[in-house]
Amino acid sequence: MLHVMENFAQEMNERGGHVILCGVKVELMRVLRGYGVIDLLGRANIFEARGAVFESARQALARARELAEVSIDTRPLEAEIREEALTYEI
Numbered sequence: 001m002l003h004v005m006e007n008f009a010q011e012m013n014e015r016g017g018h019v020i021l022c023g024v025k026v027e028l029m030r031v032l033r034g035y036g037v038i039d040l041l042g043r044a045n046i047f048e049a050r051g052a053v054f055e056s057a058r059q060a061l062a063r064a065r066e067l068a069e070v071s072i073d074t075r076p077l078e079a080e081i082r083e084e085a086l087t088y089e090i
Helices: 002-014 026-035 037-041 055-071 075-083
Strands: 021-024 046-048
Touching (some): 002 026, 002 037, 046 055
């Protein structure tokens, strides 16, 4: 099963994408570390299950927002939308 995750992570890296894990239990962290998956994904993209309920999900979502802001330049799209007519004929 870990080879599937490894292949997926490598493919995402090649495409300039990211894989984020949340709710990872301590035992699984050990396995991921031993298999080299943590290095492949980047420690900043893995959130352990600890603390409050859904805390790792909140952290993962914050990380996804952070990555999206860095990797997606929406300025040209926003300019295009402003220039486009706001009325449509049917």
